[in-house]
Amino acid sequence: MQHKATRYAGSAFTHVILAGYSILALFPIVLIAINAFKDRASIFDSPLSLPNSESWSLIGFEKAMKNAHFFSFFGNSMIVTVTSLFFILLFGAMAAWALSEYKFRGSRWLLAFFAFGIMVPIRLGTVSILQIMVSLNLVNTLTALVLVYIAQGLPLAIMILSEFMQQLPKELKEAARCDGVGEFKIFFQVILPLIRPAVATVAVFTMVPIWNDLWFPLILAPGEETQTITLGVQQFIGQYATDWNAVLASLSLAVLPVLVLYMFFSRQLIRGITAGAVK
Amino acid sequence: MSHVSLKNLKKSYDGKTDVLAGINLEIEDGEFVVLVGPSGCGKSTLLRMLSGLEAISGGDLEIDHARVNDLPPAQRGIAMVFQSYALYPHMNVYKNMAFGLKIHGASKDEIDRRIKHAASILKIDHLLTRLPRELSGGQRQRVAIGRAIVREPKLFLFDEPLSNLDAALRVQTRLEIAKLHRDLNATIVYVTHDQVEAMTLGDKIVVMHDGHIQQAGTPLELYQRPANLFVATFIGSPKMNLLEGVVAEASATELSVTLAGGQLLKAEVDASRATVGDRVTVGIRAEHLWENNEGSERFTGTVNLVEHLGEANYLYVTLSTGQDIVVRGNGEREVELGQTLNMSAPAASFHVFDRDGQAFHRLKPGNLRSSKG
Amino acid sequence: MKKPLPWHIVVFLAPALLIYAVFSAWPLIDTLRLGFYTTSETGSQHFAWLANYQMLLFDSDWSESFWNAMGNNVRFFLVHMLIQNPLGLLLAALLSMRGVRGAKVYQTVLFLPTLLSVVIIGFIWQLILSPLWGVSETILTAIGLADWFQPWLGQEETALYTLSMMSVWQFVGIPMMLIYAALIAIPDEIIEAAVVEGASAWRIFWTIRVPLILPTLGLVTILTFVGNFNAFDLIYSVKGAMAGPSYSTDILGTYFYRAFFGYQSQLGSATLGAAVATLMFLVILAGVGVYFFFVQRKLQRFSF
Numbered sequence: 024m025q026h027k028a029t030r031y032a033g034s035a036f037t038h039v040i041l042a043g044y045s046i047l048a049l050f051p052i053v054l055i056a057i058n059a060f061k062d063r064a065s066i067f068d069s070p071l072s073l074p075n076s077e078s079w080s081l082i083g084f085e086k087a088m089k090n091a092h093f094f095s096f097f098g099n100s101m102i103v104t105v106t107s108l109f110f111i112l113l114f115g116a117m118a119a120w121a122l123s124e125y126k127f128r129g130s131r132w133l134l135a136f137f138a139f140g141i142m143v144p145i146r147l148g149t150v151s152i153l154q155i156m157v158s159l160n161l162v163n164t165l166t167a168l169v170l171v172y173i174a175q176g177l178p179l180a181i182m183i184l185s186e187f188m189q190q191l192p193k194e195l196k197e198a199a200r201c202d203g204v205g206e207f208k209i210f211f212q213v214i215l216p217l218i219r220p221a222v223a224t225v226a227v228f229t230m231v232p233i234w235n236d237l238w239f240p241l242i243l244a245p246g247e248e249t250q251t252i253t254l255g256v257q258q259f260i261g262q263y264a265t266d267w268n269a270v271l272a273s274l275s276l277a278v279l280p281v282l283v284l285y286m287f288f289s290r291q292l293i294r295g296i297t298a299g300a301v302k
Numbered sequence: 303m304s305h306v307s308l309k310n311l312k313k314s315y316d317g318k319t320d321v322l323a324g325i326n327l328e329i330e331d332g333e334f335v336v337l338v339g340p341s342g343c344g345k346s347t348l349l350r351m352l353s354g355l356e357a358i359s360g361g362d363l364e365i366d367h368a369r370v371n372d373l374p375p376a377q378r379g380i381a382m383v384f385q386s387y388a389l390y391p392h393m394n395v396y397k398n399m400a401f402g403l404k405i406h407g408a409s410k411d412e413i414d415r416r417i418k419h420a421a422s423i424l425k426i427d428h429l430l431t432r433l434p435r436e437l438s439g440g441q442r443q444r445v446a447i448g449r450a451i452v453r454e455p456k457l458f459l460f461d462e463p464l465s466n467l468d469a470a471l472r473v474q475t476r477l478e479i480a481k482l483h484r485d486l487n488a489t490i491v492y493v494t495h496d497q498v499e500a501m502t503l504g505d506k507i508v509v510m511h512d513g514h515i516q517q518a519g520t521p522l523e524l525y526q527r528p529a530n531l532f533v534a535t536f537i538g539s540p541k542m543n544l545l546e547g548v549v550a551e552a553s554a555t556e557l558s559v560t561l562a563g564g565q566l567l568k569a570e571v572d573a574s575r576a577t578v579g580d581r582v583t584v585g586i587r588a589e590h591l592w593e594n595n596e597g598s599e600r601f602t603g604t605v606n607l608v609e610h611l612g613e614a615n616y617l618y619v620t621l622s623t624g625q626d627i628v629v630r631g632n633g634e635r636e637v638e639l640g641q642t643l644n645m646s647a648p649a650a651s652f653h654v655f656d657r658d659g660q661a662f663h664r665l666k667p668g669n670l671r672s673s674k675g
Numbered sequence: 676m677k678k679p680l681p682w683h684i685v686v687f688l689a690p691a692l693l694i695y696a697v698f699s700a701w702p703l704i705d706t707l708r709l710g711f712y713t714t715s716e717t718g719s720q721h722f723a724w725l726a727n728y729q730m731l732l733f734d735s736d737w738s739e740s741f742w743n744a745m746g747n748n749v750r751f752f753l754v755h756m757l758i759q760n761p762l763g764l765l766l767a768a769l770l771s772m773r774g775v776r777g778a779k780v781y782q783t784v785l786f787l788p789t790l791l792s793v794v795i796i797g798f799i800w801q802l803i804l805s806p807l808w809g810v811s812e813t814i815l816t817a818i819g820l821a822d823w824f825q826p827w828l829g830q831e832e833t834a835l836y837t838l839s840m841m842s843v844w845q846f847v848g849i850p851m852m853l854i855y856a857a858l859i860a861i862p863d864e865i866i867e868a869a870v871v872e873g874a875s876a877w878r879i880f881w882t883i884r885v886p887l888i889l890p891t892l893g894l895v896t897i898l899t900f901v902g903n904f905n906a907f908d909l910i911y912s913v914k915g916a917m918a919g920p921s922y923s924t925d926i927l928g929t930y931f932y933r934a935f936f937g938y939q940s941q942l943g944s945a946t947l948g949a950a951v952a953t954l955m956f957l958v959i960l961a962g963v964g965v966y967f968f969f970v971q972r973k974l975q976r977f978s979f
Contacts, residue, residue, distance in 0.1 A: 033876065034774075034775075037769045037772060037775055038775075038776075040765070040766070040769055041766065041769055041770070041775075041781045041785075042781075044762075044766060044785060045781055045784040045785060047844070048784055048785055048787060048788050048844075049784060049787070051796075051799045051800060051803055052787070052788075052791075052799070054799075054803065054810065055799050055802070066808075067808065067809075070808060070809070070810045070813065071810070071813065071814075110690075110694075113690075114690040114691040114694065115691060117686075117687040117688070117690065117691065118687060118688050118690075118691035118692065120687055121684050121687035121688045122688075125681070125684050127681075127684060133688070133692070136700070137691075137695065139700075140695065140699055140700070142897070142901060142959070142963045143703065143901075143956065143959060143960070143963070144901065144905040144959070145698075145699050145702075145703075146905055146907075146928075146952075147703055147706060147905075147952045147953075147955055147956045147959075148699065148701075148702030148703040148705070148706050148952070149702075149706075149931075149935070149948075149952065150702075150705075150706050150709060150935060150945050150946075150948045150949045150952060151701070151702035151703075151705035151706050151709065151949070152698060152702045153945075154705075154945070155697070155698070155702065170694065170698050171698055173694050173698070174694050174695050174697070174698035174699035175699065177691050177694065177695050177699075178695070178699075181691065206681075206683040207683060207686075210687070231789075231790055234792070235790075235791070235792040235793060235794075235908075236908075237792070237793065237794055237907070237908040237911065237912065238907055238908065241911075252792075253792045253794050254794075256792070256794055256795060256798075257794045257912050260798055267802075267808075270798070270802070271802075274795055274798055274799060277792070277795050278791060278795055281790055281791060281792075282787075285783075285787060285790055289783045289786075290779075290783075292786075293779075293782055293783065293786065293852070296786075296852045296853075296856065297852065297855065297856035297859070298856075
């Protein structure tokens with residue numbers, strides 16, 4: 024029976040640690056969210072209690088919504104992330120296909136060239152990137168961000184996708200070639216539909232850093248019109264440093280979209296990460 | 303000495319439906335027991351319960367008359383060979399075999415002695431410093447067996463150990479396992495879904511289906527006197543031919559059945575519990591049908607497919623009643639498609655099963671060769 | 676025999692190659708080049724050999740703060756190595772145990788902070804730790820540790836470690852998921868074989884599981900290294916470009932930003948920024964080099 028007792032003790036230990044850390048992971052977010060719905064006095068008097076009929080107040084949200092360009096920030100982030108992702112996937116898949124399917128002189132060098140970009144952060148080239156954007160007249164445009172993010176996301180996308188493509192059964196494309204299908208048709212009509220599982224992984228690994236990036240929006244597109252939500256929140260909260268209602272409300276608003284998306288996609292997301300991590 | 307006894311052993315995952323419903327089985331010292339059945343029949347679960355990897359929901363498991371239900375695997379005195387071999391990929395062959403011994407605090411000399419001994423039995427002496435990935439499938443298999451041998455267990459458990467090998471290697475390894483069993487005088491429980499493996503290896507075969515033991519017995523018992531329709535069709539290749547019929551006359555020495563086409567057939571079984579008018583199923587193995595009229599029970603049909611095996615061929619025949627059956631014929635005799643074939647069999651060679659699929663006891667099984675072969 | 680390059684390969688490769696080369700590879704090379712130039716007061720650039728590096732590494736006006744940032748960055752990295760990655764390993768090990776109820780829920784929750792923007796995380800923790808609000812003080816009082824409370828983010832000795840812990844809190848999900856994925860890729864039968872041989876859970880973890888995931892632990896280390904020596908967002912959003920109090924939280928990323936864009940009376944300089952970026956590049960390259968030539972060569976991936 025000792026066997027069983029240790030097993031229960033082990034399982035209790037597991038849950039204590041996991042649940043304890045889960046509370047630690049959620050606590051800050053929950054704390055901000057509950058206080059966003061309180062009036063100023065209650066925020067300070069009883070920060071840990073839930074809002075009740077007395078302390079309930081939406082004043083923070085009113086201020087935040089009135090003053091901020093939340094929706095335009097959010098829209099900018101969406102445009103930048105989705106556009107970048109689309110081109111990363113398309114161009115990445117094309118290049119991955121060329122590098123994994125056709126053996127030509129220098130293909131290994133090209134692969135190494137792309138692999139270099141996984142390890143060396145694109146930020147280190149910021150000085151020159153800014154100069155290029157200035158000369159192309161792209162400063163303060165979303166295009167500048169999209170271009171940089173495509174360049175940033177391509178190396179990892181190419182690695183993951185070419186690894187995946189090598190596992191596709193040869194017979195598929197050989198059958199197509201025997202039927203006299205052209206190389207472009209093979210790629211777009213046979214291969215692209217087949218790489219869907221890997222696309223999820225690539226999307227996870229490229230999307231999150233783009234959405235949350237502060238550096239490039241700060242340097243390449245700091246203008247009010249082109250601010251992403253990450254930069255917008257950073258600047259906006261700075262203005263309200265002492266208006267706790269507004270700060271808490273705007274933080275809650277900023278967390279909300281990610282939270283909602285995560286609730287819907289967490290399963291696919293986590294599966295994508297675990298699939299991509301085991302190579 | 304090791305004796306394993308399973309008393310009303312049960313497994314249930316949700317507390318309601320039983321995956322294994324009351325398994326009773328005695329395993330004698332030195333016996334080679336094969337658990338066989340289609341996938342999902344519970345054979346692997348049963349093996350894992352013996353090993354301690356799967357909890358026992360009810361009943362008693364005794365090894366050497368001591369109840370081991372709640373003992374962890376390591377204290378049961380068992381060793382297991384896994385389907386995928388489960389060799390530790392980062393340890394060389396020597397370390398793989400030493401791992402378990404080290405845990406049990408065996409001395410260095412003792413570990414070395416046992417590994418050298420097992421390696422020489424299995425002829426893997428020259429592989430001891432290799433990593434698993436540097437070995438072929440057959441070699442990995444030997445190392446996995448070696449890892450079990452060094453522990454000198456009371457009971458060996460094999461979980462489909464040949465299913466990852468190619469056909470030729472499978473036959474060779476099968477022979478080696480049989481030889482190993484004889485040389486070590488080991489008690490073995492072996493799980494497989496392959497009835498040929500079961501028949502060739504087992505002293506005792508336990509046929510399982512739907513979480514129940516259908517029949518346990520020697521290979522010959524299972525072949526000659528299958529207890530029910532499931533065992534009858536599971537053991538033997540090609541599958542036993544089955545014909546539907548109704549009891550016309552029944553006694554303790556003979557059963558007469560009216561077959562679907564109206565033909566009257568006699569079978570030498572103990573039918574004292576049968577009543578006239580009961581639905582029954584008559585079974586006859588392909589190798590017991592003769593291509594002549596020597597047997598007392600006769601059939602006529604048309605050959606529509608021939609499979610040549612060399613020494614024999616399988617003739618797929620449609621009887622005049624429209625029923626399809628298989629006949630094992632002389633392989634060196636020419637048979638033409640569409641040809642009419644007269645077949646016969648002695649009354650002793652038939653199996654008969656009642657409505658619930660339970661067999662009537664056959665009175666004179668065995669030695670049914672026709673004089674003309 | 677020389678075949679002409681088939682044009683469909685060119686078409687497949689061209690867009691990715693073009694964008695990657697123009698906006699990633701070329702700027703990096705150009706940055707390395709710019710590091711050798713200086714900018715005059717009129718804004719014109721001219722070649723100056725190692726002048727920038729001499730200034731950054733040896734001129735006390737700049738070198739002190741450079742080495743300060745470098746030292747802080749090393750500490751920042753060490754906190755991640757000593758706390759984030761072991762914690763990630765522990766959580767992953769617990770999650771990957773068989774029959775842990777709610778493992779999916781735990782995973783979802785534990786990974787959540789990683790998805791949030793560093794900016795948001797920075798502000799949230801800033802509020803929680805703020806003596807003005809007093810939430811952390813209240814909590815510490817509740818568990819009897821009222822004396823422990825300090826304005827951690829405001830003190831020179833504690834600010835960097837506090838920020839490091841905030842970063843650990845946010846990013847522990849990444850090592851956790853990578854290690855978790857590696858752990859669940861180990862076939863059950865290998866673990867069961869060890870169980871049957873009598874190995875305890877503790878022993879299985881250290882003698883079977885950890886050796887089998889060493890390549891992943893190596894990968895986690897290098898990712899942490901690159902991520903930390905390239906960090907900027909958290910420090911900037913909590914402490915601004917000045918990385919206060921009195922540069923005690925300055926790391927290479929913020930130092931780079933100041934050199935590039937200037938601060939207070941000091942004018943920014945693209946060429947000086949490029950020189951800082953080059954130094955960061957060398958640090959990262961050294962780390963990656965060590966990883967590839969020493970670590971990854973020794974650690975073989977096991978296919979199961």
